[in-house]
Amino acid sequence: xxxxxxxxxxxxxxxxxxxxxxxxxxxxxxxxxxxxxxxxxxxxxxxxxxxxxxxxxxxxxxxxxxxxxxxxxxxxxxxxxxxxxxxxxxxxxxxxxxxxxxxxxxxxxxxxxxxxxxxxxxxxxxxxxxxxxxxxxxxxxxxxxxxxxxxxxxxxxxxxxxxxxxxxxxxxxxxxxxxxxxxx
Numbered sequence: 001x002x003x004x005x006x007x008x009x010x011x012x013x014x015x016x017x018x019x020x021x022x023x024x025x026x027x028x029x030x031x032x033x034x035x036x037x038x039x040x041x042x043x044x045x046x047x048x049x050x051x052x053x054x055x056x057x058x059x060x061x062x063x064x065x066x067x068x069x070x071x072x073x074x075x076x077x078x079x080x081x082x083x084x085x086x087x088x089x090x091x092x093x094x095x096x097x098x099x100x101x102x103x104x105x106x107x108x109x110x111x112x113x114x115x116x117x118x119x120x121x122x123x124x125x126x127x128x129x130x131x132x133x134x135x136x137x138x139x140x141x142x143x144x145x146x147x148x149x150x151x152x153x154x155x156x157x158x159x160x161x162x163x164x165x166x167x168x169x170x171x172x173x174x175x176x177x178x179x180x181x182x183x184x
Contacts, residue, residue: 023088024095028080028118032105035115043114045071050112072106073159076116108163
């Protein structure tokens with residue numbers, strides 16, 4: 001490949017990222033203040049799970065939480081990366097990769113509504129340090145760097161779900177199952 005062809009490819013990739021950033025910004029808020037609450041009914045799978053009675057025994061509750069997480073993960077990924085043309089999906093994924101490391105933060109409220117946004121790792125390690133330390137201890141997460149620096153940001157997504165139970169938060173890496181559907 002000649003230097004001129006290489007420059008053309010680089011310019012095309014940069015244009016794709018800019019286009020993807022516009023598309024991604026239209027569906028992915030970058031702060032809690034920009035995120036709007038939506039009723040659970042916006043995510044039918046989540047609404048069905050939340051309407052069902054919650055199990056009281058530990059194993060049943062664990063399975064129920066995994067279903068909540070899966071419904072949220074799938075819905076956010078679909079909304080951000082898949083509910084668009086293939087060209088736009090590729091551009092949004094390129095834009096997402098250009099963001100670097102960060103987490104999808106999801107806030108669930110008992111009033112049957114939720115919102116989500118994306119925060120970069122520097123914000124999480126800064127303004128959420130105390131909250132993350134408390135979560136790490138309560139959930140026995142071990143070394144939190146596994147969720148901040150120890151994931152492959154080009155094909156793994158980290159979700160921080162707040163308010164789902166009395167435990168209040170769950171950190172989870174969603175890897176192969178989700179990213180297999182994305183042109184990451």
